[in-house]
Amino acid sequence: MNDKPQTCFIGAGAMAEAILCGLLENTDTRPHQIRVINRTNTDRLRELEQRYQLLAANDKEETIRQAKQVILAVKPKDMADAIQQWGSCIHSGQTVISVVAGIPTSFIESLLPQPTAVIRAMPNTSSMIGRSATALCKGQYAQQKDLEAAVRIFSAIGSAIVVEEDQMDTVTGLSGSGPAYIYYLVEALEQAGIEAGLSRTVARELTLQTLLGAAHMLVETGEEPAELRRKVTSPGGTTMAGLQTLAEHRFEEAVAEAVHSAKKRAQELGRSMTALSR
Numbered sequence: 231m232n233d234k235p236q237t238c239f240i241g242a243g244a245m246a247e248a249i250l251c252g253l254l255e256n257t258d259t260r261p262h263q264i265r266v267i268n269r270t271n272t273d274r275l276r277e278l279e280q281r282y283q284l285l286a287a288n289d290k291e292e293t294i295r296q297a298k299q300v301i302l303a304v305k306p307k308d309m310a311d312a313i314q315q316w317g318s319c320i321h322s323g324q325t326v327i328s329v330v331a332g333i334p335t336s337f338i339e340s341l342l343p344q345p346t347a348v349i350r351a352m353p354n355t356s357s358m359i360g361r362s363a364t365a366l367c368k369g370q371y372a373q374q375k376d377l378e379a380a381v382r383i384f385s386a387i388g389s390a391i392v393v394e395e396d397q398m399d400t401v402t403g404l405s406g407s408g409p410a411y412i413y414y415l416v417e418a419l420e421q422a423g424i425e426a427g428l429s430r431t432v433a434r435e436l437t438l439q440t441l442l443g444a445a446h447m448l449v450e451t452g453e454e455p456a457e458l459r460r461k462v463t464s465p466g467g468t469t470m471a472g473l474q475t476l477a478e479h480r481f482e483e484a485v486a487e488a489v490h491s492a493k494k495r496a497q498e499l500g501r502s503m504t505a506l507s508r
């Protein structure tokens with residue numbers, strides 16, 4: 231068995247786990263091909279190694295050097311330190327894939343030996359069950375084949391779509407953060423059901439199946455969401471009353487503002503990092 235790591239995660243948090251779990255479940259990647267590294271939390275490393283039968287990265291520098299792909303999955307505020315700490319182990323024969331919100335490829339490239347292929351990806355936590363919506367773009371030194379290899383990784387854990395880098399912050403606000411908006415909606419629906427007299431179990435069951443049914447309707451019928459909404463809404467009926475209340479509470483504007491705020495935050499994170507490096 232060749233024990234050389236194929237993929238090394240720098241940052242062993244929630245996102246790294248979601249991606250590696252998806253890779254193990256949905257591709258032919260084997261546990262011994264993955265390593266995880268973080269800064270201080272060795273308990274977390276042991277937890278992941280045990281849960282997924284990964285080999286430990288005993289010599290972290292050497293592990294990074296040997297990996298074919300290095301996936302950067304630290305928090306944006308830790309990015310500069312992480313690249314400074316580990317960047318000297320990265321070489322131009324590797325592809326660096328960053329899932330870090332807001333940080334431009336040019337910033338990452340500037341801290342790595344040039345020319346290192348850098349790909350920026352924005353997956354979401356549904357990677358864990360092979361259902362991520364990921365958007366990717368390439369930096370100036372990455373070749374088309376590097377981008378295609380990254381697309382293959384993320385296609386194995388959901389859908390993967392290539393965009394221009396100037397769209398990545400919008401993607402972050404929409405599909406990177408998006409699962410949280412949906413969970414918030416589920417919480418709100420469930421709570422409304424409970425307050426109106428349903429048991430928690432019944433409210434949960436009905437909310438989840440409604441969400442699943444609506445998602446499948448969208449995918450399987452291919453109909454426009456507005457058309458599907460129209461079919462639920464009888465003139466003068468119950469749905470119309472509910473939708474009117476949502477409109478009065480400016481539902482659409484609230485959603486648009488949420489995406490916009492998340493995008494703006496991604497831009498701020500990128501700018502603060504770029505300013506730090508000057």
Ligand SMILES: NC(=O)C1=CN([C@@H]2O[C@H](COP(=O)(O)OP(=O)(O)OC[C@H]3O[C@@H](n4cnc5c(N)ncnc54)[C@H](OP(=O)(O)O)[C@@H]3O)[C@@H](O)[C@H]2O)C=CC1
Nearest residue numbers: 241242243244245268269270271304305306308312330331
């Ligand atoms: N969560 C999400 O839904 C999504 C997150 N992302 C992006 O993924 C990235 C990671 O997020 P998430 O997984 O939630 O974060 P977590 O806080 O769960 O994990 C971050 C990890 O980075 C490690 N770390 C910090 N500094 C270093 C360093 N110098 N060297 C090595 N490891 C280090 C931490 O280790 P230690 O504990 O030892 O400090 C920790 O294990 C973020 O940049 C985020 O923008 C992208 C898409 C979706």
Ligand SMILES: O=C(O)[C@@H]1CCC=N1
Nearest residue numbers: 331354402406407408
């Ligand atoms: O909240 C965050 O910053 C990360 C990026 C996208 C989803 N979670």
